[in-house]
Amino acid sequence: MSSPADPLLSVRDLHTGFPIRSALLRRKVGTVQAVSGVSFDLPAGRTLGLVGESGSGKTTLARTVIGLAPPESGQVLFDGRDLLTLPGADLRQARRQMQMVFQDPYASLNPRLTVEQIISEAWLVNPGVVPRNRWATEVKDLLARVGLNPDHADRYPHQFSGGQRQRVGIARALALRPRLVICDEAVSALDVSVQAQVLNLLVDLQAELGLSFLFIAHDLSVVRHISDEVAVMYLGKVVETGTTEQIFTAPVHPYTQALLSAVPVPRPWAAPQRKQILLTGDIPSPVSPPSGCRFRTRCWKAQERCATEEPALADRLGGHSSACHFPEMTVPA
Amino acid sequence: MDNPLLSVQDLTVRFRTRAGTVTAVDQVSFDLAEGETLAILGETGSGKSVTAQALMGLVPRPAGQVSGGRILYDGTDLLARPRSETRRLNGTELAMVFQDPLSSLNPVFRVGAQIGELFRRRRGASRSEARRKAIELMDRVGIPAAARRVDDYPHQFSGGMRQRVMIAMAIALQPRVLIADEPTTALDVTVQAQVMALLAELKAEHRMAMILISHDLGVVAGVADRVMLMYAGRVAETGGLREVYETTGHPYTRGLMASIPALDGPRERLAPIKGSPPDLMRPPAGCAFRPRCEFATGICGTERPELMPVPARPESHRAACHHAKEVVADVVPG
Missing domain, CATH: 3.40.50.300 (P-loop containing nucleotide triphosphate hydrolases)
Structure with missing residues (x-):
């Protein structure tokens, strides 16, 4: 067992790519570099928020961590053991402790199974966690825990x-008593009033069960609400990471600043000092990312150096890590 | 107009x-x-x-x-x-x-x-x-x-x-x-x-x-310039943007505002609207928002509220709530 100070999950220089094959001979003609060199630590009982736009690689990163996408290189250390080199039985044991809640509550539950079957399927696959004669009781407990009526187990x-479906998805994730839950856009598909209910539920579950969350979302106010630490991804790389406080009050990477400034707030008049940075264009293709800094094609500060030299993720300003040659606390007027 | x-x-x-x-x-x-x-x-x-x-x-x-x-x-x-x-x-x-x-x-x-x-x-x-x-x-x-x-x-x-x-x-x-x-x-x-x-x-x-x-x-x-909030097929509240967002007259609008996590200030527990929207096949009697509403009283179950002027700006701001006055007085913190 690890001491509380050790991270539960530690990702080191992870690379995950997808081959592009030619239509005729299926020869490999290129690679989509979805995740290229990502490292982070997630301490036990904490929440790391992963933000970025579509194509930033956040979902591929989550899928690699949980074993749904094979990485090209790097390490995924869970409780100090590298999942990428762990032998089968140990790997299954470790995987049991990490579960995932998916984005679409309509597509991620089997429509032909009852809620009880959906939840207890995990015990069928992983015998020994809950004895069969306790399944029904355990399902009811789980449903109550996520705020559903236990009598609805046969629905x-x-x-x-x-x-409610998303609550079922959460109950399923909890069935194997995981230590890490990866939430991939788990509240994005929900209406705002329901989203707030599910967010409160996740916060409560973390406090009760000591769970660690890897929380992936594109909604920055949701991420700020739930995360202890935040990593901002752009085109397969982490461009800035720090505590939630650091990222939201003193971002130094231009992408983080632009992203934050673009979030629509319901009372813009209450924050007149807030300036909107309008980025030009879209995120480039991960098949042929820009040389040097990957953000330079949309950056207002880009200079020659940005095209030739890739900025490393390091503590450059503000006491947290960022990957920009020209980090600044202030935002352009 | x-x-x-x-x-x-x-x-x-x-x-x-x-x-x-x-x-x-x-x-x-x-x-x-x-x-x-x-x-x-x-x-x-x-x-x-x-x-x-x-x-x-x-x-x-x-x-x-x-x-x-x-x-x-x-x-x-x-x-x-x-x-x-x-x-x-x-x-x-x-x-x-x-x-x-x-x-x-x-x-x-x-x-x-x-x-x-x-x-x-x-x-x-x-x-x-x-x-x-x-x-x-x-x-x-x-x-x-x-x-x-x-x-x-x-x-x-x-x-x-x-x-x-x-x-x-x-x-x-x-x-x-x-x-x-x-x-x-x-x-x-x-x-x-x-x-x-x-x-x-x-x-x-x-x-x-x-x-x-x-x-x-x-x-x-x-x-x-103006906003109109709809709930279960009806207009819940309408008025100038700032009137509606700042002197909210309908509990639904108020609940929506409280459900959005803030981008600055202290991180507080969210106060979501309880329950979920009604089944339009069987809408509740009276006010459609009643089952989820913290202001609801007897009248809300029997009488469907029409859009009524909200006191501060009665000429432009209206809400369909029997308790609009109380909702306005009990402003959402922040």
């Missing part, structure tokens, strides 16, 4: 609303 | 399904003045998109039917005119931008041809003239290298660029009212900011009136 997914 | 450009009165839209009839839009009324931007806000199933469809004559038939009300455009009731006649207004007077630009564009035609088609069919322009106009418009909505990209297909554009194409098509014939249904929901936040800025620019440039439909109270805050 099918279509009989629940979107928010 | 004196002589509104568009006046919707008691609009009611019903859908017949195998399980029963659903009233998706229930006696909705609002006015839109020339050059004004109205945001229609609400969650899934609130009826905001169906309202837009009704304005454009796009309610899916035969399941859906506009079963009551009037849509007065420049004094003419669009619902009383034959479809063949009102169709001609689409594009030239009223135009719409849809949520999902990929499924709204034809994948097998070049983008330039799709924009140019408007000029060819509606203005009798020649092929080369239409192409020139298309490039001009693409340039105007901020598509880089428009002269080259005019011959590209929709799949060759990113989501943000596709939405710009949709906007180019919508403004092509210089409509007086632009209806945008969740125009940025499918887009990333930095691209969303670009598209919203473009819409604000176009609106100012052409003195276009705009109806902006969204589930996001923040997205519309930068451009809307």
Whole structure:
């Protein structure tokens, strides 16, 4: 067992790519570099928020961590052991302790199974966690825990609303008593009033069960609300990481600054000092990322050096890590 | 409002399904003045998109039917005119931008041809003239290298660029009212900011009136003059943007505001609305929001609240709540 100070999950220089094959001979003609050299630590009982736009690689990163996408290189250390080199039985044991909640509560539950079957499937695959004669009771406990009526265990997914389905997804993730739960856009598909309910539920579960969350979302106010630490991704790389406080009050990477400034706030008049940075263009293709700094094609500060020299993720300003040659606390007027 | 450009009165839209009839839009009324931007806000199933469809004559038939009300455009009731006649207004007077630009564009035609088609069919322009106009418009909505990209297909554009194409098509014939249904929901936040800025620019440039439909109270805050919140097919609250956001008169609006995590200040536990929206097949008696409402009393279960003036700005701000006064007094902290 690790001491509380050690991270539960530690990712080191992880690379995950997908081959592009030619239509005719299926020869490899290129690679989509979805995750290229990502490192981070997630301490036990804490939440790391992973933010970035579509194509930033945050979902591929999560899928690599949990074993749904094979990496090209790097390490995924769970409780100090590298999942990429762990032998089968140990790997299964470790995997049991990490579970995932998916984005779409309509697509991620089997419509032909009852909620009880959906949840207890995990015990069927992993014998020994809960004895069969306790399944029904355990399902009821889990449903109560996520705020659903325990008597609805024999219902099918279509009989629940979107928010309730997402609670079923959370109950399923908790069935194997995990230590790490990866939430991939787990609240994005929900209406805002229901989203707030599910966020509160996640916060409560973390406090009760000591869970660690890897929380992936594109909504920055949601990430700020739930995370202890935040990593900002752009085109397969982490461009800035620090405590939630550091990232949201003193971001130094231009991408983080632009991202924060673009978040629509309901009362813009209450923050007149807030300036919006309008980035030009879209995120480039991960098949042929820009040389040097990957953000330079959309950056207002880009200079020659940015095209030739890739900025390393290091403590440059503000006491947290950022990957920019020209870090500044202030935002352009 | 004196002589509104568009006046919707008691609009009611019903859908017949195998399980029963659903009233998706229930006696909705609002006015839109020339050059004004109205945001229609609400969650899934609130009826905001169906309202837009009704304005454009796009309610899916035969399941859906506009079963009551009037849509007065420049004094003419669009619902009383034959479809063949009102169709001609689409594009030239009223135009719409849809949520999902990929499924709204034809994948097998070049983008330039799709924009140019408007000029060819509606203005009798020649092929080369239409192409020139298309490039001009693409340039105007901020598509880089428009002269080259005019011959590209929709799949060759990113989501943000596709939405710009949709906007180019919508403004092509210089409509007086632009209806945008969740125009940025499918887009990333930095691209969303670009598209919203473009819409604000176009609106100012052409003195276009705009109806902006969204589930996001923040997205519309930068451009809307007035907002209208819908819940279960009815108008819950309507008024000037700041009136509604700051002296909120309906518990639903208040609950939505409290459900949004803040981007600054202390991180506090969220105060979400309890429960979930009602089944429109069996709406609750009285106020549809009652089962989720913390202000609810006996009257809310028996009497359906109509829109009533909210004390501070009674001439423009109205809420459909028996307890609007209490809601205003008990302001959301922050």
